[in-house]
Amino acid sequence: MATFQTLPGFREFYPEDLARRNHVFRSWRQTASRFGFSEYDAPVLEPLELYKAKSGDEIEGQLFSFTDKGGREVALRPEMTPTVCRLVGARANALKRPIKWFSIAEFFRYERMQKGRGRCFYQFNADIFGEPGCEAEIELIALLVQCLCAFGLTEQDFYVRLSDRNLWFYYLESLGLDEPRVRAMLSAVDRHEKYGDAAFEPYIKEFGPLDETVKSRVLGFLGVKSLAALEQVLASQPDSRLAARLADWRRVLEALDAMGLAGYVEVDLGVVRGLAYYTGFVFEAFDRKGDLRALAGGGRYDDLVQKLGGPALPAVGFAIGDMTFSLLLEQRGLMPKYIDAPDVYCVIGGANERRAAYREIHALRAAGFRVDYPLRETAFGKQFKAAAESGAKLALIFGSDEVARGAAKIRDLTQRTETEVPREQVVAHVRDFFSAG
């Protein structure tokens, strides 16, 4: 038994685990790149103040924070948003618009562990800066959906719930609530799904009994699950700001429908996300079966860049966490078995054949193929077994007969067929095999 343990909530990645992680990251990276997003990275350790400025002093309890040897208060990053706001804010005037950035990075939160949540985790973050129009939301929601679909997940597996804090704000103001009451009410709306009417208790405690008309209006609004229902509720509420928001909603939903993504997106005003800094559309992705925590979440945060010391710059972003997402892939059987499989596994007779095989092994590797072979002399039966277990598509056989003829056999391990080719043609044959798919 090892004397030292990993710190609670931290993870170690043995090769198989890292292969799975890399598989996920590779796909996210490729998808983001196809959507025209550029990758960035930044320090893991940041001034504690960066997070306090965004989230308030209470946040410190959830951080890995300490004082460094220079007396600086620092924290391991618990999220990317403040960091990316600083990066963008610092060069806002020099960056080409639109600013479409993404990152894949590790984060740390001092929290109790639970299913799908640890003290360290990775997130894919994607953000668009400088675009006030809802085309930014369209682009990001499409990216979010494709980041999940790229693994074979479908609309049977997950969906994105779309809501709008602006709409809520305007609606509650039209009901006569002032800003402190609106904020308290949004908090109640956020908790209503879980606690029912008990979610209003904090509001009642702070502001007194809840007007029944207001309550029924809020419950009605909270139950809106479609554009048609939204239009109907707002029809009785003439307000120019609400009408403008409704036009944005139509644009977003029409665009996503045009992309063929309508089946992934559901209007759901019951989602508001607790975070006070969101200023417009907010969205969260969930497992359809619903036994996992949220897969991803995001929204518009138009004031945050300025609040963190940058220029006024509208922004929208979302993040996907690796833990819940990997759980979902495993549950759906979508995590491939062979990720690090070689293309070619060599079967080698004896010392003489090994000397001959080295040339082709290296030539294939130099040509870009993943090639493996046994380091020690091993019985043929075992080598074929090892070849099959490795997940290789081809076995390259160097027996004494073949080597004597200046040839090698290429065995298709799936079809169980073999062809003998002159050794100088091995690379070309392997290339043909893989380019033919």
Add this chain to the structure above:
RNA sequence: GCGGCCAUAGCUCAGUUGGUUAGAGCACAAGAUUGUGGAUCUUGGGGUCGCGGGUUCAAGUCCCGUUGGCCGCCCCA
């Protein structure tokens, strides 16, 4: 920060009212096997029974503490 359950081999677990030298399957390794597939058989390596203390003639087993894990609450950027 709070509550419930749990801890025996790399993994999944068995282990009798407390009783001799702690077991199985899987995995790993060697052989059967000197040229063709995830098989079979044989054999092998692997354990401070999480850690510390207590009760006892005797503790993997009972008690206390501690550390870690799972699940839930709070929180979830």
